[in-house]
Amino acid sequence: MTAIRYEHIKTCKQTGARLGIVHTPHGSFETPAFMPVGTQATVKTMSPEELKAMEAGIILSNTYHLWLRPGHDIVKEAGGLHKFMNWDRPILTDSGGFQVFSLSKFRTIEEEGVHFRHHLNGSKLFLSPEKATEIQNALGADIMMAFDECPPYPATYDYMKASVERTSRWAERCLNAHQRPHDQALFGIVQGGEFEALRKQSAKDLISMDFPGYAIGGLSVGESKEVMNEVLEFTTPLLPEDKPRYLMGVGSPRSLIDGAIRGVDMFDCVLPTRIARNGTLMTSKGRLVVRNAAYKRDYGPLDENCTCYTCQNYSRAYIHHLIRADETFGLRLTSYHNLHFLLNMMKQVREAIRQDRLGDFRDEFFEQYGFNKP
Numbered sequence: 001m002t003a004i005r006y007e008h009i010k011t012c013k014q015t016g017a018r019l020g021i022v023h024t025p026h027g028s029f030e031t032p033a034f035m036p037v038g039t040q041a042t043v044k045t046m047s048p049e050e051l052k053a054m055e056a057g058i059i060l061s062n063t064y065h066l067w068l069r070p071g072h073d074i075v076k077e078a079g080g081l082h083k084f085m086n087w088d089r090p091i092l093t094d095s096g097g098f099q100v101f102s103l104s105k106f107r108t109i110e111e112e113g114v115h116f117r118h119h120l121n122g123s124k125l126f127l128s129p130e131k132a133t134e135i136q137n138a139l140g141a142d143i144m145m146a147f148d149e150c151p152p153y154p155a156t157y158d159y160m161k162a163s164v165e166r167t168s169r170w171a172e173r174c175l176n177a178h179q180r181p182h183d184q185a186l187f188g189i190v191q192g193g194e195f196e197a198l199r200k201q202s203a204k205d206l207i208s209m210d211f212p213g214y215a216i217g218g219l220s221v222g223e224s225k226e227v228m229n230e231v232l233e234f235t236t237p238l239l240p241e242d243k244p245r246y247l248m249g250v251g252s253p254r255s256l257i258d259g260a261i262r263g264v265d266m267f268d269c270v271l272p273t274r275i276a277r278n279g280t281l282m283t284s285k286g287r288l289v290v291r292n293a294a295y296k297r298d299y300g301p302l303d304e305n306c307t308c309y310t311c312q313n314y315s316r317a318y319i320h321h322l323i324r325a326d327e328t329f330g331l332r333l334t335s336y337h338n339l340h341f342l343l344n345m346m347k348q349v350r351e352a353i354r355q356d357r358l359g360d361f362r363d364e365f366f367e368q369y370g371f372n373k374p
């Protein structure tokens with residue numbers, strides 16, 4: 001019995017996007033879903049109560065970072081990640097593969113695993129499918145990811161083919177090493193870059209191992225929006241309809257909507273909290289940089305169409321002041337708004353699917369957000 005189950009509710013007649021529910025041991029969440037990222041066991045500056053108030057259904061944490069600090073053994077001794085961070089809803093952890101390739105230098109990839117340097121103190125480290133699985137079993141997230149190589153972009157066909165074949169062998173090793181302490185669900189990660197034949201090979205290999213869910217990896221690594229959409233168009237149909245599909249590291253409002261239209265169920269991205277920390281806000285009229293002098297005497301809300309705690313209680317002038325004064329409360333207010341904005345946008349996406357009009361919603365949203373401006 002796998003720990004998670006995907007319940008398909010309906011498919012949008014206008015676009016092919018799907019409305020669903022993912023059931024996990026720590027509760028269920030509706031899809032398409034945006035998953036706030038809490039890399040170091042916290043969604044930066046937000047409390048679990050605030051995340052619940054904005055209806056976050058599932059959050060992420062990161063294996064690579066928690067392994068290095070505080071150590072997965074400490075999280076396990078503390079009762080696991082849910083207890084440690086006081087979050088009793090679903091959690092997903094990545095396998096750490098991406099951080100090895102994006103954060104550390106001097107790495108060498110071998111069949112056994114990856115040798116690399118600690119990105120802070122330069123000490124020698126080694127991650128393998130078995131090690132990444134052991135760490136995630138200790139953390140205890142409801143959904144864990146197979147250890148994969150997220151290849152550099154762009155990559156040659158030959159490099160990508162060898163990488164896909166190794167990632168498939170690594171996926172098998174993760175399955176064999178998975179102790180299922182709380183019957184955690186292990187997702188396979190489809191690779192293959194922009195090569196359709198390799199995406200097909202990767203999907204075929206992983207589907208033969210019968211994972212309870214599948215991620216689409218190797219995207220949001222510098223490719224254009226057009227390439228991402230093209231890869232999604234020939235990759236999501238390869239995946240089983242009765243399993244969740246997770247597009248890793250995505251993303252912006254546009255990418256979430258375009259991904260949902262192409263059959264993706266789950267998304268994660270650090271963008272909303274990362275840009276919030278330098279005072280950039282996502283609003284219904286496009287981006288707003290609240291630290292700009294223009295807002296010094298602007299006493300209205302960040303976004304007059306927003307119902308969030310920040311927009312109900314504080315003005316642009318006040319938040320402008322806090323950000324300029326480097327006050328931590330300013331980061332909390334901007335993070336709260338951006339997370340609420342994306343979570344609320346996904347609620348509107350799910351409603352548009354219910355009404356078979358996600359294509360119309362896309363056009364309206366892009367117009368209002370200013371995406372159609374030349």
Ligand SMILES: CNc1nc2c(CC[C@H]3O[C@@H](OC)[C@H](O)[C@@H]3OC)c3nc(N)[nH]c(=O)c3cc2[nH]1
Pocket residue numbers: 037038039060061062092093094095096097098099145148149150189216217218219220221248249250268269270
């Ligand atoms: C940003 N673009 C992007 N991120 C990506 C991540 C990290 C997400 C993870 O990294 C942290 O955010 C950077 C989050 O903690 C997230 O956790 C799941 C990926 N992870 C794996 N294992 N394989 C991939 O192919 C992959 C591709 C990505 N593209």
Ligand SMILES: [Zn+2]
Pocket residue numbers: 302303306307308309310311312337340
């Ligand atoms: Zn708001």
